[in-house]
Amino acid sequence: MQALSHLLDAAGADRYRLAVADGAQRVARRITAAGRPFTGISPARLADDIDAIDLDHPLGDTTAALDELDRVYLRDAVYFHHPRYLAHLNCPVVVPALLGETVLSAVNSSLDTWDQSAGGTLIERRLIDWTAARIGLGPLADGVFTSGGTQSNVHALMLARDEALDRFACAADQLRVFASEYAHFSVTKAAKLLGLAEDAVISVPGTADRRMSPEALQRSLDACRQAGLVPMAVVATAGTTDFGSIDPLPRVADLCRRTGVWMHVDAAYGCGLLVSRRRRLLDGIERADSVTVDYHKSFFQPVSSSAVLVRDRAVLRHATYHADYLNPKRAAEEQIPNQVDKSPQTTRRFDALKLWLTLRIMGPDAVGALFDAVVDLADAGWRILEADPRFEVLVRPQLSTLVFRFVTAESRADAANLYARRAIAESGEAMVASTVVDGRHYLKLTLLNPRTTVDDISAVLDLLAQHAETYLGSSLVAA
Ligand SMILES: *Cc1c(COP(=O)(O)O)cnc(C)c1O
Numbered sequence: 001m002q003a004l005s006h007l008l009d010a011a012g013a014d015r016y017r018l019a020v021a022d023g024a025q026r027v028a029r030r031i032t033a034a035g036r037p038f039t040g041i042s043p044a045r046l047a048d049d050i051d052a053i054d055l056d057h058p059l060g061d062t063t064a065a066l067d068e069l070d071r072v073y074l075r076d077a078v079y080f081h082h083p084r085y086l087a088h089l090n091c092p093v094v095v096p097a098l099l100g101e102t103v104l105s106a107v108n109s110s111l112d113t114w115d116q117s118a119g120g121t122l123i124e125r126r127l128i129d130w131t132a133a134r135i136g137l138g139p140l141a142d143g144v145f146t147s148g149g150t151q152s153n154v155h156a157l158m159l160a161r162d163e164a165l166d167r168f169a170c171a172a173d174q175l176r177v178f179a180s181e182y183a184h185f186s187v188t189k190a191a192k193l194l195g196l197a198e199d200a201v202i203s204v205p206g207t208a209d210r211r212m213s214p215e216a217l218q219r220s221l222d223a224c225r226q227a228g229l230v231p232m233a234v235v236a237t238a239g240t241t242d243f244g245s246i247d248p249l250p251r252v253a254d255l256c257r258r259t260g261v262w263m264h265v266d267a268a269y270g271c272g273l274l275v276s277r278r279r280r281l282l283d284g285i286e287r288a289d290s291v292t293v294d295y296h297k298s299f300f301q302p303v304s305s306s307a308v309l310v311r312d313r314a315v316l317r318h319a320t321y322h323a324d325y326l327n328p329k330r331a332a333e334e335q336i337p338n339q340v341d342k343s344p345q346t347t348r349r350f351d352a353l354k355l356w357l358t359l360r361i362m363g364p365d366a367v368g369a370l371f372d373a374v375v376d377l378a379d380a381g382w383r384i385l386e387a388d389p390r391f392e393v394l395v396r397p398q399l400s401t402l403v404f405r406f407v408t409a410e411s412r413a414d415a416a417n418l419y420a421r422r423a424i425a426e427s428g429e430a431m432v433a434s435t436v437v438d439g440r441h442y443l444k445l446t447l448l449n450p451r452t453t454v455d456d457i458s459a460v461l462d463l464l465a466q467h468a469e470t471y472l473g474s475s476l477v478a479a
Contacts, residue, residue, distance in 0.1 A: 019062050022062055022063070022066055026066050027074065030070070030075070030077075031081055034079045036430075037431050038078045038079070038425065039076045040426045040427055046076060049072050053072070080093075081093075081451075083449055083452040084430035084431070084459075084460060085430070085431050086432050086446060086447060086456075087432055087433040089294075089297045089448065090448065091448040092300065092448070092449050092451070093301065093302045094301070094358055094370075096354075096357040096358045096360075097300070097358050098302060099357055100356065100357040100358070103357075104349065104350040104353040109350045111145070111339050111348045111349070112326065112338065112345070112346050112347060112348055113326060113327055113331075113340055114331075114337050117350065120350040120352070121338075121339055123356050125339075127307075127352045127356060128142060128144065128145070130359075131274070132309050134275070135274065135282075135286055136285070137286060137288070137291070137310075138286075140312050140313055141309060141310065141312075142313035143309035143310055143316075143342075144339055144343045145305070145306065145348070145352050146343075147345070148303070148304055148306045149186065149268030149292050149306055151308075151344075151345075152268070152292035152293070152306050152308035153190050153235070153308075154190040155308045156264045156290035156291075156292060157235075157264065158194055159315045159318050159319075160177075160232055160290065161194050163262060163318075164230060164232040167260075168230050170230045172194075172196060173196065174197075174229050175196055175197070175229075175231075175232035176201075176229050176231055176232060177191055177202065177234075178201075178202050178204050178217060178220055178231065179203065179235035179237070180205075180211070180237060180247055181203045181206055182206055182210050182237065182240040182243060183203075184240075184266060184268065187201055187266070196232075204220050206245075208395075209245060209396075210240060210242070210243040210395055212237070212248065212252065214248055214251035214252065217252065221234075221255065221259060231259065231261045232261070234252055234255070234263055235264045235266055236252045236263065236264070236265050237265075238267035238269075238271075238281075238285060239268070239269030239273075239399050242401065242435050242437070243394070243395055243397070243401060243403060244269065245395065245399075246282070249284025249285055249287070249288075250283060250284035251284075252284070253284050253287035256287075256289075262289045263287065263290075264290045264291070265285050265288040265290070266292045267292060267293050268297060268306070269297050269298060269399065270298065271295070272299055272367070272368065273371070274368075275371070276368040277372055281398060288311065289312070289315075290310045291308070291309045292306070292308055293306065293307050293309065297448070298371050298448070299355065299358070299367055299371075300358075300370055300371075316342040319342060320332075320342070326340065326346070327340050370450045371400075373450035374447045374450055375398075377400065377447050377452060377453075378400040378401065378445075381447065381454065382402060384454065384458060385404050389407075390406060390407065391404045391406060391461065392405055392407045394437060400446065400448060401444060401445065403443075404443055404445075405440070406420060406443070406464060406465060408468070410472060413440075414440060414441040416471045417441045418434065419471040420443065420465075421464075423470070423471075424464060429460075429463055432445055432460065443464060445457070445460070
């Protein structure tokens with residue numbers, strides 16, 4: 001049977017090696033040649049090409065399929081390695097991690113049970129212990145890899161919910177979660193998935209530097225109790241998605257400890273500080289009950305690579321269910337390390353291998369140096385923006401984002417900023433993000449590429465200003 005030749009087995013090993021080398025060759029060529037982060041192609045044009053492909057008639061040939069892929073994907077992909085990709089929290093990825101990706105997908109271990117993984121399970125456990133030690137969670141800490149920060153937040157809040165239900169003898173709809181107004185929207189999604197009340201997430205006002213106000217948190221907690229409701233968790237964000245601002249972790253920890261409330265730290269973005277010379281920005285994180293880390297943001301890992309960590313491994317039991325066909329109770333009694341006992345997922349990738357090879361080849365200090373470089377860059381960018389009368393910049397960054405807007409006396413400033421963002425993306429010259437702050441449209445640079453320079457930032461600001469001016473000029477003519 002001809003189809004057998006496509007399997008990765010003893011007979012297919014050579015074919016596998018050549019196919020992967022072919023694919024890597026194509027990617028390397030595009031990465032080398034990319035003069036812009038994006039070609040600016042429209043969804044409609046690309047959809048025509050992709051829709052025209054007949055999936056029931058294979059090309060039968062690796063080279064032909066890669067040629068086609070080059071045309072419908074690689075040519076017009078958004079390239080995060082490009083120094084002028086400045087939009088979302090996507091990092092350029094390190095080669096040791098890509099090596100890990102190649103190995104892990106070929107061996108295809110599944111980390112749910114020891115008998116589908118063996119060494120992969122122990123490697124993941126070492127990395128969880130390593131991360132927990134960097135955080136300082138103490139001797140009982142544990143955790144598990146997840147698909148991303150969203151899943152980590154859902155998982156952590158599920159544990160917090162079940163602990164609260166156990167301890168406070170209340171109903172789920174009485175539980176409230178406190179997060180700053182700048183927290184990630186996955187906190188709200190988590191509350192929904194966890195069956196909490198519609199209004200379960202209480203938005204705590206921030207201070208001028210866009211960090212949670214501890215006084216406001218105290219007031220919100222008091223008001224909650226007075227209303228007969230039960231505080232379930234406080235989510236402190238260590239690196240908000242928009243501002244990179246870090247909530248005052250020691251103050252939040254004091255309040256949580258005093259009132260017996262679960263403290264979750266969402267460090268999806270800020271976790272890179274764990275290996276940086278700015279580690280002290282995370283002081284207080286060691287007092288958390290649970291922590292989210294996204295290695296695929298500030299550890300320069302490919303998607304997916306994330307983890308949830310807990311102070312007390314006993315709480316992981318809330319995700320423990322036994323199935324006779326997979327992880328019978330007897331296996332737990334025999335202390336067979338089945339990671340599925342800790343995770344809501346079953347079949348699960350060995351994503352930890354990417355971080356493992358990164359640490360074994362580069363080491364943590366090198367990863368931290370990459371993150372420090374972008375934090376330094378953001379500070380330099382802030383100084384440029386502060387001195388530039390064309391723009392208004394909101395806060396001096398703690399991490400690596402810059403939120404700013406083109407200023408104009410005209411009432412069309414919002415539209416001009418939105419236009420500038422779209423125009424620069426359509427030109428493909430650079431990618432920047434946008435957000436809304438206090439009801440007004442802002443532009444945002446998320447700096448995660450250590451190859452980006454201050455000259456890149458200046459050039460992108462010039463382009464944005466030109467587009468905004470073009471918009472205002474043409475709208476004057478039109479008016
Ligand atoms: C990115 C982000 C998340 C979500 O992480 P995903 O990996 O995209 O699911 C959660 N919290 C914060 C603060 C983030 O920046």
